[in-house]
Amino acid sequence: MLIRVPDYYEAFHCLAGACPHTCCEKWEVVIDPETARRYGTVPGPLGKRLRAAMGPDEDGDLCFRLDGGRCPFLDRENLCEIHRALGEAATSVTCREHPRFTEDYGPFRETSLCASCPAACDLLLGSDAPLTFLTRETAEPAEPGDPWLRGLLPLRERLLRELADRSRPLEKRLETFLLLATEAQVLLDADQAEELPALAAHWKQPETAVPPGPGLFPYTLEVLAGLEVLDGDWRDLLRSGADAQPADVPEALLERLATYFAFRHLLKAVNDGDLLGRAQFCVLMVLTARRLAAVCGLKEAIRRLCCELEHSEENLEALRQAFLQDAALSPAAFLRQLRG
Known part of the structure; x- marks a missing residue:
């Protein structure tokens, strides 16, 4: 399958455990089922806090309930406590993928970095050259696309x-x-x-x-x-x-x-x-x-x-x-x- 990304995509290295921006601050983090199961086995005080913080939102999705408008696992430096203690793989799919938006069109897939993230916005505005896009191929099989x-x-x-x-x-x-x-x-x-x-x-x-x-x-x-x-x-x-x-x-x-x-x-x-x-x-x-x-x-x-x-x-x-x-x-x- 062909993958298309903006030319600055590979320069993006914003990780929740090391990024001081406040992108995550106001969002209810949706927790995917696999991550929820993992949190069920985390021992000690952190595990208890993880399980206590989870609950359904108004749409029925399992989320971390916000605490004063903030994710309860953002520390005072706006860094992710889960990422720092358990590693990036222990965060939810939502957190691992942010700020990436991916659209699958069948024969190819396009991924962009949402400029709501300050680090992504810095890259977007960090050059005055025309914005171009890179294409690479993966071993993943492609599927037929819409005739349009x-x-x-x-x-x-x-x-x-x-x-x-x-x-x-x-x-x-x-x-x-x-x-x-x-x-x-x-x-x-x-x-x-x-x-x-x-x-x-x-x-x-x-x-x-x-x-x-x-x-x-x-x-x-x-x-x-x-x-x-x-x-x-x-x-x-x-x-x-x-x-x-x-x-x-x-x-x-x-x-x-x-x-x-x-x-x-x-x-x-x-x-x-x-x-x-x-x-x-x-x-x-x-x-x-x-x-x-x-x-x-x-x-x-x-x-x-x-x-x-x-x-x-x-x-x-x-x-x-x-x-x-x-x-x-x-x-x-x-x-x-x-x-x-």
């Missing part, structure tokens, strides 16, 4: 090339990205995914008139504030961003951010056909990060956005529905924002 993959793969490659075209301002590239995704969505809606490779190869950007009206901000921040909130001060940050002008952020870093989101999200359209909604999400995250960077800095803006949105399927789905139903978040509103 044959069209979506070359289309995504074209979209990534448009983002990387540094001969043009970033806003122009993001506009091209959205317009191509819009035309591709027409084919998907008509069940003509087999036409996507030709569209990717031959598409030329048309002249597009946009009706007058407002752009995305500050309304978008109100929409984000209405979603499920993980961190209590998230809405305060969004309110501060409503009055802020976009920060002066190097385009190369915003390009890398856009590429990160496009790699992570676009191919998921294979599951439901919603390519345009995911393209809008990618652009929205870049524009929102630039706006919030004026309040808290770019890295913190990206970390908070990814934490609140990429870790919540409910929030992602709510945004995609808003793109479909709310005229203030339509493709036209995106284009007005980019041209404004």
